[in-house]
Amino acid sequence: MTELKSVKGRLVGSYLIIILLAVTIFTGILVFLLRQYYYGDLETILSEQAQFAANSYSNYTDIVNLDKNAKKLLDNILVNTYAQVQIIDNDGYVLADSENSLLLGKKVDYPDVTNTLKSKNATKWIGELPLTSERVLSISQPIIINGEIIGIVRLTSTLAEIDNIILKMALFFIVIGAVVVVIVLLVSIFLSITIIKPVKEITNAAEEIALGRLEVRVPKRYDDEVGKLADTLNYMAQELSHHQKLKDDFVASISHELRTPLTSIKGWASTLNSSDFTDMDEIREGLKIIENETDRLVLLVNELLDFSKLASKNTSLKIEDVKIEEFLCEIRNQMNPRAQRQGIKLNLEVEDDLDLIRADRNRLKQVMINILDNSLKYTPEGGEIKISAQSKKEEILISIEDTGVGIPEDDLHRVKEKFYKGRTSFSGNGLGLAICDEIIRLHNGRFEISSILGEGTKVDIFLPAAAL
Numbered sequence: 001m002t003e004l005k006s007v008k009g010r011l012v013g014s015y016l017i018i019i020l021l022a023v024t025i026f027t028g029i030l031v032f033l034l035r036q037y038y039y040g041d042l043e044t045i046l047s048e049q050a051q052f053a054a055n056s057y058s059n060y061t062d063i064v065n066l067d068k069n070a071k072k073l074l075d076n077i078l079v080n081t082y083a084q085v086q087i088i089d090n091d092g093y094v095l096a097d098s099e100n101s102l103l104l105g106k107k108v109d110y111p112d113v114t115n116t117l118k119s120k121n122a123t124k125w126i127g128e129l130p131l132t133s134e135r136v137l138s139i140s141q142p143i144i145i146n147g148e149i150i151g152i153v154r155l156t157s158t159l160a161e162i163d164n165i166i167l168k169m170a171l172f173f174i175v176i177g178a179v180v181v182v183i184v185l186l187v188s189i190f191l192s193i194t195i196i197k198p199v200k201e202i203t204n205a206a207e208e209i210a211l212g213r214l215e216v217r218v219p220k221r222y223d224d225e226v227g228k229l230a231d232t233l234n235y236m237a238q239e240l241s242h243h244q245k246l247k248d249d250f251v252a253s254i255s256h257e258l259r260t261p262l263t264s265i266k267g268w269a270s271t272l273n274s275s276d277f278t279d280m281d282e283i284r285e286g287l288k289i290i291e292n293e294t295d296r297l298v299l300l301v302n303e304l305l306d307f308s309k310l311a312s313k314n315t316s317l318k319i320e321d322v323k324i325e326e327f328l329c330e331i332r333n334q335m336n337p338r339a340q341r342q343g344i345k346l347n348l349e350v351e352d353d354l355d356l357i358r359a360d361r362n363r364l365k366q367v368m369i370n371i372l373d374n375s376l377k378y379t380p381e382g383g384e385i386k387i388s389a390q391s392k393k394e395e396i397l398i399s400i401e402d403t404g405v406g407i408p409e410d411d412l413h414r415v416k417e418k419f420y421k422g423r424t425s426f427s428g429n430g431l432g433l434a435i436c437d438e439i440i441r442l443h444n445g446r447f448e449i450s451s452i453l454g455e456g457t458k459v460d461i462f463l464p465a466a467a468l
């Protein structure tokens with residue numbers, strides 16, 4: 001059962017890995033995009049304000065003295081912004097500051113300030129304030145007069161709120177992700193159970209069947225591959241028990257068939273042995289019966305051997321081209337003396353120019369003789385038997401029709417069964433037609449029996465015509 005556990009583990013595990021990866025990547029990308037968006041937005045606003053302020057400075061009087069104008073510039077900028085505003089001169093000294101007056105007159109060396117002084121371009125900086133370690137975004141915009149940088153407008157805004165929003169959203173995504181993971185986990189466990197449970201049932205059933213409990217059946221849970229497997233296993237068990245039954249019946253029939261002659265032989269043997277027989281005729285009669293019964297046994301055993309050889313499918317046919325007319329003539333000549341003895345007419349009617357057939361001549365002869373034997377057995381004196389052959393599309397049809405006692409309709413479908421024999425006194429072992437059936441099957445042909453009780457019987461043998 002470790003095997004099955006591992007199927008579940010594999011299924012649940014792989015689902016989990018996939019979904020965890022998906023959730024992580026998804027959350028990561030979302031947080032990144034949100035950050036880009038909010039930071040970008042803030043940066044644009046601050047840049048525009050700083051740019052606008054720096055540009056407007058050219059309208060001031062006495063523009064070279066940034067020192068003097070600083071306070072006014074600061075106030076003007078503050079009208080439009082919530083950010084911290086600083087005016088810094090071109091040496092990095094703070095001239096005005098909207099929030100931190102302690103810095104006034106002090107030199108600052110923020111990276112953005114230094115960079116802007118160096119490059120004369122606006123630069124930004126994201127970092128932590130040294131004292132409060134608050135995260136901020138600063139934009140330094142150079143004030144340029146006649147191509148010379150005379151100072152910097154610096155706007156600084158806290159990132160705390162944005163970071164807070166992003167953190168909340170990230171948490172939200174993580175919670176949703178966790179819920180998804182749990183759902184997927186439950187679904188995949190449920191799914192694996194629906195797969196594993198039927199498989200377990202099938203395994204158990206297969207083990208039972210292997211132990212010979214052929215009546216075991218697997219319930220079919222779902223109409224899927226596993227369900228199909230259950231069906232197949234049930235079918236297998238059904239076929240096995242069918243075969244088992246056939247075999248049991250066969251053995252029972254054989255035992256029964258053997259017992260009758262054996263009982264009679266044994267009976268006569270003890271009778272002959274026990275009393276002091278003087279009447280030679282009586283002794284001869286007994287011995288005659290023993291001889292007849294022994295013959296019947298020998299015949300039965302031979303037929304059985306033949307039958308099991310045919311049924312075991314390792315008989316190889318000696319296939320050759322058979323000319324039907326010639327073949328049927330030979331059979332008629334062979335059976336004719338017996339027919340004449342019984343006062344039965346045996347006719348042969350063969351269509352002209354029939355195709356050859358590919359067949360094992362001796363086996364086919366066995367079929368014909370078995371069928372003719374029946375017809376002769378079950379047709380009273382004065383009757384008639386007609387053998388005919390004709391071409392039917394791709395097949396050759398050989399028919400044997402008699403005017404005998406016929407077969408009751410109820411029995412008709414059973415006459416090909418092993419050991420099935422009619423109620424007439426002529427009936428033999430009941431193997432003749434079963435052997436015919438096997439032989440014709442080996443030739444890829446089929447045969448049909450039709451009969452009207454009291455009027456006669458017709459046996460049709462269809463064999464594939466040889467391709468020319």
Ligand SMILES: Nc1ncnc2c1ncn2[C@@H]1O[C@H](COP(=O)(O)OP(=O)(O)OP(=O)(O)O)[C@@H](O)[C@H]1O
Pocket residue numbers: 370374375378402404405406407415416420421422423424426427428429430431432433434456457
């Ligand atoms: N031409 C026929 N006319 C009437 N009944 C027939 C005819 N052929 C077969 N049957 C019936 O079918 C039964 C089965 O035939 P099948 O040839 O298999 O066995 P059998 O002739 O009884 O014995 P076996 O052929 O083994 O000596 C016969 O017992 C008989 O009742």
Ligand SMILES: [Mg+2]
Pocket residue numbers: 370373374428431432433
């Ligand atoms: Mg027979």
